[in-house]
Amino acid sequence: EIVMTQSPATLSVSPGERATLSCRASQSVSSDLAWYQQRPGQAPRLLIYSASTRATGIPARFSGSGSGTEFTFTISSLQSEDFAVYYCQQYNNWPRTFGQGTKVEIK
């Protein structure tokens, strides 16, 4: 099983600032990496797939990069609705696995 490790666990950011989240895989997942946003009481929402491709309707302030074992997710200028938990997930191997999540909170 591929273990996905996200850092930091919590990120405190002021509105308008940049947020950078990391995700590391225990072995290469090529570019088969997705990012999700989960707001309280809601189902997760797909933001990024193939490590860097934005899903339909996702604003350009969200971006992803990386390949192999190291991935980065960036929100260029945080809006109020972006304060949430973010998960990475690999889909290169079975079983699919998620990181433990990064909570982006208001500073």
Next chain:
Amino acid sequence: QVQLQESGPGLVKPSETLSLTCTVSGYSISSGYYWGWIRQPPGKGLEWIGSLFHTGSTYYNPSLKSRVTMSVDTSRNQFSLKVASVTAADTAMYYCARGSFADYWGQGTLVTVSS
């Protein structure tokens, strides 16, 4: 517009079998994609349970494999999940979703295991 909707009992007794169904609208399961189940215990992260293809091929999380069964009913455009011998640790929000990366999700259904 692709939509997924979970249904099933919200309360299951310990040692019994949890059964959920996901009804898909706006897309035919037979047209492709993997279809999966993901769960989230209260206050915790996401756990992938398993996926199936419309042909019936299945992939289960090894941590649950001995207790999980997934099936598909293409005539009703539904797929289902069964988890046997449940315990309190199976209490979670259960989501169904489309794809290897989940581009569409159901709203989730909370299943509580309690006597």
